[in-house]
Amino acid sequence: MTAQRKVAAGLLAGIVVLAPGALASPAIAATTPAEAPAGTTLKLALTADIDSLNPFKAILASSTSILALQYQNLVAYGSENNAEVPGMAESWKTSDDGTVWTFHLPADREWSDGEPITAQDAEWTFQAIQNNDELKQANGALLTSVEKVEATDDETLVMTLAEPQAPNPGTQLPIMPEHVWSQVDDPAAFMNDTDAVGSGPFTVVNYDKTAGVTMKANPNFWQGEAKISGITFAPYKNSDAAVQALKTGELDVVNGLTPAQFQALENEPGITTNAGTGRRYQAIAINPGTETADGTAMGDGNAALHDVELRRAIAMAIDSATLLEKVMQGLGEEATGEVPAAYPVYQMDDTDLSLAYDPEAANALLDTAGYPMGADGLRVDKNGTPLELRLMGRNTDPIHQQMADYVKPWLKVIGIDVSTVMKASAQVNDDSVLGNYDLYFTGWGMGPDPDFQLSMNQCSSRPNADGTGATSENNFCSADFDALFLEQHSELDQDTRSELVNDAQQMIYDAAVNKVLYYANALEAYRSDRFEPFTTQPAQGGVITGQNGPWGYYSATPVGLASTGSESDAGGNPFVVGVPIALAVIIGAGAFLFIRRRRSTADERA
Amino acid sequence: MTQLLVDEAAAPVRAPRRGSSWLRYIGLKAGGAAVSLVMVVMLGFFAFRILPGDPVRSLADGRQVTAEQMDILRRQYGLDQPMLVQFWRYLTDLFQGKLGESYTYNRPVMELILDRIGPTLLLTGTAALLSVVLGLWLGQRAAWRRGSAFDKAQTGIALVFWSVPTFWLGLLLLLIFGGGLRWFPTGGMVTAGSTETGLPLIWDVARHLVLPVLTLVAVVYAQYLMVMRASLLEEMTSAYLVTARAKGLREDDVRRGHAVPNALLPTVTLIFLTLGGLVGGAVTVETVFSWPGLGYLTFQALSAPDYPLLQGTFVVFSAIVVVMNFFADVMYRVLDPRLRTA
Numbered sequence: 001m002t003a004q005r006k007v008a009a010g011l012l013a014g015i016v017v018l019a020p021g022a023l024a025s026p027a028i029a030a031t032t033p034a035e036a037p038a039g040t041t042l043k044l045a046l047t048a049d050i051d052s053l054n055p056f057k058a059i060l061a062s063s064t065s066i067l068a069l070q071y072q073n074l075v076a077y078g079s080e081n082n083a084e085v086p087g088m089a090e091s092w093k094t095s096d097d098g099t100v101w102t103f104h105l106p107a108d109r110e111w112s113d114g115e116p117i118t119a120q121d122a123e124w125t126f127q128a129i130q131n132n133d134e135l136k137q138a139n140g141a142l143l144t145s146v147e148k149v150e151a152t153d154d155e156t157l158v159m160t161l162a163e164p165q166a167p168n169p170g171t172q173l174p175i176m177p178e179h180v181w182s183q184v185d186d187p188a189a190f191m192n193d194t195d196a197v198g199s200g201p202f203t204v205v206n207y208d209k210t211a212g213v214t215m216k217a218n219p220n221f222w223q224g225e226a227k228i229s230g231i232t233f234a235p236y237k238n239s240d241a242a243v244q245a246l247k248t249g250e251l252d253v254v255n256g257l258t259p260a261q262f263q264a265l266e267n268e269p270g271i272t273t274n275a276g277t278g279r280r281y282q283a284i285a286i287n288p289g290t291e292t293a294d295g296t297a298m299g300d301g302n303a304a305l306h307d308v309e310l311r312r313a314i315a316m317a318i319d320s321a322t323l324l325e326k327v328m329q330g331l332g333e334e335a336t337g338e339v340p341a342a343y344p345v346y347q348m349d350d351t352d353l354s355l356a357y358d359p360e361a362a363n364a365l366l367d368t369a370g371y372p373m374g375a376d377g378l379r380v381d382k383n384g385t386p387l388e389l390r391l392m393g394r395n396t397d398p399i400h401q402q403m404a405d406y407v408k409p410w411l412k413v414i415g416i417d418v419s420t421v422m423k424a425s426a427q428v429n430d431d432s433v434l435g436n437y438d439l440y441f442t443g444w445g446m447g448p449d450p451d452f453q454l455s456m457n458q459c460s461s462r463p464n465a466d467g468t469g470a471t472s473e474n475n476f477c478s479a480d481f482d483a484l485f486l487e488q489h490s491e492l493d494q495d496t497r498s499e500l501v502n503d504a505q506q507m508i509y510d511a512a513v514n515k516v517l518y519y520a521n522a523l524e525a526y527r528s529d530r531f532e533p534f535t536t537q538p539a540q541g542g543v544i545t546g547q548n549g550p551w552g553y554y555s556a557t558p559v560g561l562a563s564t565g566s567e568s569d570a571g572g573n574p575f576v577v578g579v580p581i582a583l584a585v586i587i588g589a590g591a592f593l594f595i596r597r598r599r600s601t602a603d604e605r606a
Numbered sequence: 607m608t609q610l611l612v613d614e615a616a617a618p619v620r621a622p623r624r625g626s627s628w629l630r631y632i633g634l635k636a637g638g639a640a641v642s643l644v645m646v647v648m649l650g651f652f653a654f655r656i657l658p659g660d661p662v663r664s665l666a667d668g669r670q671v672t673a674e675q676m677d678i679l680r681r682q683y684g685l686d687q688p689m690l691v692q693f694w695r696y697l698t699d700l701f702q703g704k705l706g707e708s709y710t711y712n713r714p715v716m717e718l719i720l721d722r723i724g725p726t727l728l729l730t731g732t733a734a735l736l737s738v739v740l741g742l743w744l745g746q747r748a749a750w751r752r753g754s755a756f757d758k759a760q761t762g763i764a765l766v767f768w769s770v771p772t773f774w775l776g777l778l779l780l781l782i783f784g785g786g787l788r789w790f791p792t793g794g795m796v797t798a799g800s801t802e803t804g805l806p807l808i809w810d811v812a813r814h815l816v817l818p819v820l821t822l823v824a825v826v827y828a829q830y831l832m833v834m835r836a837s838l839l840e841e842m843t844s845a846y847l848v849t850a851r852a853k854g855l856r857e858d859d860v861r862r863g864h865a866v867p868n869a870l871l872p873t874v875t876l877i878f879l880t881l882g883g884l885v886g887g888a889v890t891v892e893t894v895f896s897w898p899g900l901g902y903l904t905f906q907a908l909s910a911p912d913y914p915l916l917q918g919t920f921v922v923f924s925a926i927v928v929v930m931n932f933f934a935d936v937m938y939r940v941l942d943p944r945l946r947t948a
Contacts, residue, residue, distance in 0.1 A: 043798065049711075049906050057712050059665055133678045137665075137712075140675045172670075188712075209721055210898045212798040234798030237896045240777060244785030245792040426659025426911060433663065445668060452670045467660055468680070470673040 045242040046233040056135040070198035074170030079551035082448040098164030103157040110220040119151035124178035134188035164490040167451040201554040255545040257523035259329040270529035275521040276543030277342040280445040290435020299435020304381040309369035311512035315355040316362035320517040335516040337505030348505040379415035392440035395422040474513040532557040646924040706914030715918035726899030730884040733822035741830025749838035768828035776821040776894035793896035818895040838869040882930030
């Protein structure tokens, strides 16, 4: 054997030894065959990793959105307009002082395995989190206000809170089947990724790193079994590949599209695009002078920004309508306050948008506030130092750089010099908590109740000096705001609470610590030749994926169960692939033999 | 980082003095490898602690998490302990073969790596085999006919692919053969939700394997081609070839029987060095083709930062490189008779 052949043989042996290990994934073999006919399974892209399918542990959005299909909460958010609707509980009532919540669970409902759903399941779930620190990872925060949870009979759950609260405590915690979880030795280590038992419209059959997550319709779902047989989440780490897969029919629904991808799909036959109302605001935070929870100054923010007039002028110099048009191709809505337009009950009204784009007014404001314009077109602060600010963004988000390219010249117009710097995401997180910024791009996705978002603007939400402690949205602190927050937190009358939430947002708006730019649409596309239009949330202009609830996927209806056309498009036919490969092999082998057989002698050498 | 280690570890004396014994040689090389590994273990702990980002805060990112909850998490992960205590725990765990538990996945790091190393090895192994065979074969033919149209075309094509960004080439292949012609799937290692076993499963994986392997091969085969070509060119002026020809051997036999085996020496070393780096080197291709390998795991670990997972992948990747370097050294001695006269 020549050395060359030794090497080749060694490598080949290596591959042969390794290949079966990679292929023989035990989980694939263990999967039970799906019973329903092909074509009725909805195929979605799993664009991020699954951290865990244990609902006590799962944090990543990819995991929690799957678990939201499997477990119901006591109270759900409806598809019509995100209002609270019956989930596991049929009805609920609140004591007059708002501290005792009583939930009624109907007697006839069952888990996916046929066991009855009772109030004891809910009691067990709450107590499991209360008694075990390891189970607090995902939902522990919900229990800080809960003093006691008790199932007084099979159908009645009584929750006693430490203090009155308006947000319904039944909306957040997914309820686990006690008969399954109480049998598990260590609930914190339970993988829960095979043949799971749940109460929602779909349950997990299997999760495998290579084959994705398969779910099947729950025949016992109280609102009726879904019209599709199940859902498959296929791992796609790259949104361009997912778009291609939608075109070939390997996927039925994709979300998280960029405006460019969205527009490219708009005219594809058999595909329908949907720009749903977003639940996320995009903003520029302005550092008002960062402080720790006990009021000690921290960070290196420009001290000139302590002046609210300067912050207001900056906010007025930024044209959010243009950003929305140029950066998001108009796929979104211009913002008022922090609560997105998807939640009209709490969105800030537009009666006092005094910080709307108006560079002349901004300049006038700075003139009177004592920031004289120099001969070089730059203003100086009250100490005579030129106004120079840093604008920070994430280098993982191309939109930040695009927006920065607009913001820089706009602030130049009002005499402020801006330098932009894009940093790693983790670095931006550190710097923003510690107050090491002047301006930075930020944004939050929100649930239907604004309580948590507002709570992050309390003085007590500011961090410790080392960055640990609570989470503050913009390091905002105002005694008036804290009072307003507490008032809305316990106000049980919806109209009054909406007004209080409006006032609280207006207060943040007026303080100009967070210039909210727009609410970007959630961009989705689906194979309308395979599935009929989905229920969106809200009903008008809403989203299919990423809902507060399972309604989008639950409503999916196959277009004619006999349609198989797109199945073979997915490349299932071996001949389509086999023929070119076989041809290539034959041609390659022929060429090789031809060259080998050539009998050249030393004389032929060039 | 792995590249750096390759260079450091490869630097020590490549060709030992004649007459040194096998035992002494291997001992020397193994000692060097062990020192590298210890450095890696140390570096693995401290290097990642310099990274920005608070793991607990990033776990809480965008969610409703109280300060008390974050304190609980810090206690659970031992992040409230002084750095040296954490380091001691890391070392003692490592000596028991434990790499700790990932913050993100709540599972032992060893398990996570073992789960994903199979697909990565399948992808990189297949690509390595193909690119070595292709590169060496084209390289020696190009050298033998240096200056010819074949030589110019082959080196030209190889260098173009070598310079092309992996991500871009992968996406292009995906668009053409996945989305456009629909010959191959657009991502993953098996069809999602597939319940196949046995031959249909192997067929399914093979179809998913084609595009990522093609991308990797296209990008890396040039280095084997160029080294093979260069080392064969050096041999071609040697006197022993004149002797071989004088014996009346056919030109192809002169090349195969005399020139190529000698030219293979530096190439084999290169192959082993690159094999070590391959495991960690397919991150981009894994991302483009949604391959369920170690690449995405590392990315996820970095974005947290998930210290145990980062340390684990770093130690495992580096250990593979160090071991491969060691093999390269041993291999070199096996292949070159001049080095084992003892």
